[in-house]
Amino acid sequence: MLKMNEYKVIKKLESMKKIKPNSDWVSFSKQNIVSKTFEEEPSTSLRDVVIKSFGIAFNRPKLALAYSFLICLLFGTIILVNGSYGNNLAQLASVITGTKIEEVATPEEKLLAVIEDTELKIDELIAESKENGESQVETKKILADASEKLKSLPADQKARFAGTVVAKVKTLEKNSNAVIMNETEPVVQEFYQVIAENEINEIESNEKNLTDEKKVILKKAKDFFDVKKYGEALEELYKIQPSVN
């Protein structure tokens, strides 16, 4: 450890200015540097080539006109080939918007997008089911797909997702007068398990406020849950908390 007060440190620093380069080297180096010649390196990047060619073009009116004509022709062809202009713009907008979401999406936003995507598909089916009533096969596919998504979701999101999917499929069942959520199927079991587990946890965290009667029902629901009868467990839980669907 070296004891030096600030004044002394500053004095030391100031005295360092006395270091100077060799005067012979200074003049030699300068002459040496100035004698060097440099030439602009030709740019090979596509961007520079395009800019350069456009630069040349706009210095010559005829070339500029030809470029403009070519661009118009190109756009015209694209529009004619791909249908109406408005549709193309909409597609372009969706591509741009999609790209932006991809670029800036946080894990939470991505998760939300996954959930919304599944919900949207079921909503579409609900709308269609009002018209033709044939959506069972399609719904089962979506349920299988949603089950895969459910596995990859974090614990805190699972219950919300499963609850929404089940509620929407139930609406679909009502609209199409069909039984889609067959409790014996493993996919349906998975959804019920997640919902029942979440409900049990929620009710248990509030157990102090439960009446003795409700405590008995909760015990019964837990017993059903333990033997993997998730549908029955949910029915019991519904008696305690009618919001459970």
Add this chain to the structure above:
Amino acid sequence: MIEQQKYKEQFFSQLYEEYLERIYRFIYFKVSSESIAQDLTSEVFTRLWKQISLNKEVKNPSAFLFKLARNIIIDYYRAHDKEKRNTNIDSIVSTLEDKKQNIHNDAQIKEEYAAVTCAMDKMKEEYRQAVHLYYVEQEPIIEVAKSLGKSQGAARVIISRGMKQLRQILES
């Protein structure tokens, strides 16, 4: 054409004379070798000359040169990564002695110079540059701010923090 070349050379000479010593010292305190400092300083000014001769704008020569110097020092250390990076303090002290700058051949003075140079070497690069410009080169705040590319207020803060860090390193 010839006149343009003359103008470029004049502009370069002006900057060379104004900044050469400062850039040389800045590099020298980092590499602690006269010949390496000369080579790296030449490299800095060669790049400046290239910039000028290709008609590229040098908006803030001070900031431009110190940034170049910093990058060249970094490149140098990258290329000589496996070599010893220890500052050769004796070289700096003896250089000061050679120049007969009233440096007594005293062990304590040597030790103090060694300590200050070593501490400077350990400082955060921005602090080192600010302290070097303000105390070693004795440049006014406005020039330090220009070289750092900061406002005068920010430059003052950096100098102050730099000195604080320097003292902390010296006392550790």
